[in-house]
Amino acid sequence: MELQFLGTGAGIPAKLRNVTSIALKLLEERGSIWLFDAGEGTQHQILHTSIKPKRIEKIFITHLHGDHLYGLPGLLASRSFQGGEAQVTLYGPKGIKEYIEISLSISQTYLKYDLHIEEVTEGTIFEDDAFKVEALMLEHGIVSYGYRITEKDLPGKLLVDKLQQTGVKPGPEFKKIKNGEDVILEDGTLIQSSDFVGPPIKGRIVTILGDTKECEAAIKLAENTTVLVHEATFAGGESALAKEYFHSTTIQAANTAKKAKAEQLILTHISARYDSLQGNQLVEEAKEIFMESYLAEDFKVFPIPLSLVNRE
């Protein structure tokens, strides 16, 4: 599991930072990639990474501002052109269905895969055996969602040494025991799974917020999250500007991470007014409040290892 930032700027594209898009790479976990937002040029950014558009399984749009949205029709069309055949599910605020349907139909674009569009309301928007995604509305002057992606706990490690001491040989029994089944050996010994499997491995939580002012929903979404991706359009001193434009400062983002007891904070959606030197200053401001703060850059990868939430 890792996050790769494809665009980390605010409002309009700049040479240093493209408009917003974030890839949550779940290649080991489910062989797929989930995309969050798709500003114009997202497919161009992808050309410079190892991401294969056909691997994109789900796309979550936080809000319908152009800098988070306008790259979506091109990305969907190119994925088809490049041989993508597996279904894509697209989640986003009300209105996204009309926008995509008109963009595709007016350009006579016929996708070779099934595109399933779900207009989001608050609550659990997706759940399977391994992952759950919840959405809450933030405060941005337009409907803007934050998404909390919870990886379900994984079965504990098989205590191989202990098991071999009982005389069980590696094979089908190992698998049964690891999966929680009790097993009776040929000599009648009962092997209780719970004695030979470590505690469950805690899943990771990734919280990716759309643009927002400081708000309670952000804290709630980020509660005990492993990684919180939060916009920081403005520097710490610009809280008046942030309020006026329904955005956040570095300090507000750090306060949210702190209140939510997040493990890590990644700042993104950085205004083009800040050059790379000032970018470093931005993250320092956040660190004064929340030590584990990082600054996103276009193409930067943040690994999210299980060890982050399963400290030994």
Add this chain to the structure above:
Amino acid sequence: MELQFLGTGAGIPAKLRNVTSIALKLLEERGSIWLFDAGEGTQHQILHTSIKPKRIEKIFITHLHGDHLYGLPGLLASRSFQGGEAQVTLYGPKGIKEYIEISLSISQTYLKYDLHIEEVTEGTIFEDDAFKVEALMLEHGIVSYGYRITEKDLPGKLLVDKLQQTGVKPGPEFKKIKNGEDVILEDGTLIQSSDFVGPPIKGRIVTILGDTKECEAAIKLAENTTVLVHEATFAGGESALAKEYFHSTTIQAANTAKKAKAEQLILTHISARYDSLQGNQLVEEAKEIFMESYLAEDFKVFPIPLSLVNRE
């Protein structure tokens, strides 16, 4: 007057060539830029040029395929964000108005300038004292226009030496004579403008075609044109593919330029199947039929001097 290519690829963006957009720079002639097509990432390409979006006066969309269109909402929005205040007129096939209105309204984008949208039909679509633009439909399986931009003839040069020999001094009289007015000197001498002004300077013609198969309308639009911009999605040997996909080969483009008696041909909309080496081969194929053939590259500038049509 010059052409600058912002995107010269076909269908989907590639590292070497972005999707279609072409700037006709009329900075000397009218202090403005006219844009033809706006594939996704056009505003990103502009960031790497000297073009200022606020200078864009008119945008002509040839057809509504995504690779010619999907960069338009972002470009229009960013132009506003960057302080563009002068009106923009947008020309394109029927459907463009709905697409732009929905893209802007769904993203709550409010332009700070007047955007005037004209859905094009065949004929003269714009005319003022200096320029005329005509449109004809091509053959591309979707409504696709070619645009012929005609610069009106300019007044001839004032024959300064000859005029000074008559005793007229540089000043207001010079201007009147240059503008075609006859002037009576203090000593009663009649100075006939036509005796002291050279022949009118011929204006230039630029023909920019949307995607198309070989067709009569292309030849008609390109008749005696100074520069013909023609798609060449495929190499000369691929006429079956070109026909199937409603595109042209290098050889078909060159034949059109030849039949139309164009001065120059610029090939663009090059499939990503051809690398830069093969690109050189493409233009060689065209040159065998039409000597003055050139290959467009992203960011390449083609000057169109008056001397091209006013040979001495």
